């Protein structure tokens with residue numbers, strides 16, 4: 152939906168090659184955390200390269216509602232005057248986190264051990280997503296949640312007046328849950344411990360250390376003797392000190408111009424300064440295993456995160472692979488666009504261990520399966536699995552309209568498909584793209600994509 156609530160139909164058709172440089176926006180995960188940790192610090196945190204997508208703007212508004220002074224200086228440069236750990240004020244209005252699971256879950260964690268009460272809501276997508284996964288551990292600290300049936304938003308959270316530290320073993324592989332527990336642990340006296348079996352993105356741990364918290368991650372053999380687990384220990388009640396943060400560019404956004412270039416004949420695209428934290432980079436490893444012409448140039452470290460320039464060239468020889476399930480967390484948001492690339496590869500691409508895709512902005516397995524089928528691609532699916540039967544380069548018919556279901560990544564994935572399919576591909580609503588990649592449309596057009604507003608002429612069957 153657009154800001155005015157009207158759907159924004161859009162379609163893409165095969166045109167010339169994609170060529171040039173793609174400057175994608177700042178990392179969404181790090182942008183949320185910069186604002187939240189800035190708000191929990193003493194002093195002024197200055198942030199450059201902040202993603203000004205709607206998800207992050209909603210988190211900025213939430214931090215202001217809890218009493219931080221958040222200022223936009225233009226051009227991605229922001230400052231946050233924090234209130235310190237335990238200093239959140241009680242908001243006078245309902246906190247609307249829009250479309251953002253990360254926003255609502257991390258903000259709930261950040262307030263859960265302060266004696267304030269706050270009510271949270273979101274859009275029609277967020278209000279369907281499970282919140283019990285954060286309110287269950289937050290209850291162990293002493294917070295109380297009153298929400299809709301099944302732990303859904305809208306929900307009121309009453310922060311613990313006398314929080315106790317918690318040891319929590321994550322029941323799902325989720326950086327949002329891990330981060331909510333760690334942020335709550337900040338204002339609990341003593342040690343909060345999170346045990347994770349599957350490593351998930353570690354931006355919260357890295358950034359907490361950067362803001363001066365005592366936090367340590369130890370890898371040890373898992374209790375069942377199979378593999379290992381991470382034990383993350385945080386000492387509560389630190390004084391977090393304001394930081395200067397340069398947000399790296401988002402690998403999850405880079406995925407779209409990269410993948411579009413791989414499937415569009417003659418393309419050669421450079422995507423500079425991409426954050427390549429190993430807990431985020433699974434897609435790029437997978438694409439290389441499939442035979443993609445994808446190179447990492449100028450590998451370096453910036454602000455504690457590995458960064459490189461990505462170069463993607465048209466890759467007509469990609470082969471389907473079985474993506475190792477252990478890699479799922481490191482590319483969880485990239486399966487929709489991977490399934491598009493897989494449609495242009497030879498053979499089967501098997502994606503297992505992806506049950507979390509069913510509880511994102513929409514059920515991403517179902518959304519991709521229905522849309523790809525409508526575009527002529529054969530798909531098999533299971534509760535935690537998706538298999539794409541590739542049709543080879545140039546072999547995807549297209550000619551359909553995909554339903555985006557309030558999900559930015561579904562919208563961008565089908566628009567990339569349309570850039571390489573034989574017939575145009577439309578989406579019923581590209582409005583959600585502003586949540587994570589507000590410049591997607593102009594950036595892709597500047598590379599040479601034929602992307603247009605409106606959908607009627609895409610033809611074909613609806614998905």
Ligand SMILES: O=C(O)C1=C[C@@H](OP(=O)(O)O)[C@@H](O)[C@H](O)C1
Nearest residue numbers: 180253324325326327328483484
């Ligand atoms: O912590 C984060 O910033 C995120 C974690 C992931 O969600 P889960 O933790 O639910 O897997 C991811 O899908 C989301 O886009 C961002």
Ligand SMILES: C=C(OP(=O)(O)O)C(=O)O
Nearest residue numbers: 250251252253254484511
């Ligand atoms: C799942 C995503 O975001 P969130 O959970 O923050 O809504 C995403 O950006 O793909």
